[in-house]
Amino acid sequence: MITIQYEPFDIGNLHKRLxxxxxxxxxxxxFVGRVRDFNESPEVTALTLEHYPGMTERALESVVERxxxxxxxxxxxxxxxxxxxxPGDDIVAVLVSTPHRHAAFEACAFIxxxxxxSAPFWKxxxxxxxDYWVSERESDLASLKRWEQQ
Incomplete structure (x- = not known):
C-alpha cells in the first residue's frame, strides 16, 4: 500500500493493517519521520511538501519492488x-513485514x-x-551509496 495524502495518519492503524x-x-x-523545528535553519516554523502526482507513486512502487x-x-x-x-507533525511512515527481523530492518532502511x-518530493x-527549498544532504546520498555497493 502506497498512499500520498494531506491528512495525518495513525501509525497504530497502519501497524494493525500490516x-x-x-x-x-x-x-x-x-519508521515514522517527523517535522523538526531545525534543519538548515535553527528556527524552522513549518514546512511545505510538494510532489509530482503519478510519478511519485511509481517511484515508490519501484523502490518497494527493489x-x-x-x-x-x-x-x-x-x-x-x-x-x-x-514541528511535531508526522511526515512519513514506512512499515515492512518479513519472516525475520534482519530483513525487516534492512528493507525499511533501504526504502x-x-x-x-530519489522520490520526487520537494520540501x-x-x-x-x-522560506527556502531544501537541497539534498550529503549524508542522505552517502546512505544511498551503501546499498549500491552491496
Missing part, C-alpha cells in the same frame, strides 16, 4: 504526507534511503527569517 497478513510474518519494522528483490518481504506500507506541516534521495522550510 499485521493482519497471517503467520508468515516474524518481524514488523516501522526491496522485494533483495529480501523476503511479505508486505510494505508507505504513507507520505504532502502540504503544510508544523527510506531511496525515498529521501520548502519556513522560518522567521524567510
Amino acid at each position: 499485521s493482519q497478513g497471517g503467520h508468515a510474518t516474524g518481524a514488523v519494522v516501522s 526491496a522485494r528483490s533483495r529480501w523476503q518481504v511479505n508486505d510494505v506500507i508507505i504513507v507520505h504526507r504532502i502540504g503544510y506541516m508544523t 527510506m534511503d531511496f525515498l529521501k534521495t 520548502k522550510e519556513h522560518t522567521r527569517s524567510g
